Amino acid sequence: MKREALLDAAESVLFEQGTQALTLSAVADRAGVSKGGLLYHFPTKEALVRAMVARVIEEFDGLIASHDDGTPGSYTRAYVEATFEILTGEARAYRRWSAITAAAADPEQAEPLNEAMRRWHAPDPAGGPDPGNAAVVRLAAEGLWEVVSHDPGLYDAEQLRALRQRLLELLER
Template structure:
């Protein structure tokens, strides 16, 4: 029997995840402009109506993709926090290491989503809420101007990476990362 939409066992969670995965891949490969509803539906092997069952419009799909990326980024930060020795600058070190690890991979979904954060009010608000919540949670170890400067420098390095040419190599990344991490260990 041929596996067609009519005789396929319905698995809404699997279909939804396939749509999200395809939308993320299209955004990574071609930018957010390539994330059309038809392109995502076709890539996932579902009808456009099937896509509409999960996402009523492109904005809802992009929002869900961004939410998933934020959850993934949050997990990466938590993994770095677990590996850290603790103390002053713990969160900032995890944040910097995660940003630089994603730069080294050169395939982070954040490359495609950075411009969305800058332009889309929902994404911008989600980002600000996330970072503010993290800073409140880690206020005992990560308050202070020096650590804020380190996080801002890491953000700047990330943005320079995203806006740089595709064939650019970040030969100085190791030295910059080392210096930023060193700055997180200084209390004053």
């Protein structure tokens, strides 16, 4: 069984049943492999959680990179686009992010995510018209992500589209 499929199984257990249910046995059962097969790839639960955290960071970095053209202000625009892609996409990936963040509650497990947050919320590398607006926009997008992860039905597709547009407009001021 491939490592990605094992991570998918772990994310499913975590999202559907919560952090207490995330055990190596539960993940092996969900993936349809022996516990030994899981241990070959992830010798501990901590290693499994680290791999899930690394995967969501890599995924978000990739989304940002796909929208960032390197022009002034483009990093923050890319951050907004990546956030809304996750919030409105088919997979509704924000749900698994929330679950993974909860699973990585101990400081050592959370450090890669903390480092990514420091990087994601640093000033726009290419500069931009207003670094303060850029910071506010990224924080607003982050806050919206948090709110939607707790209440997915709070905003419909049209409201999310309008919020995205408003955040992007703030960057132009």
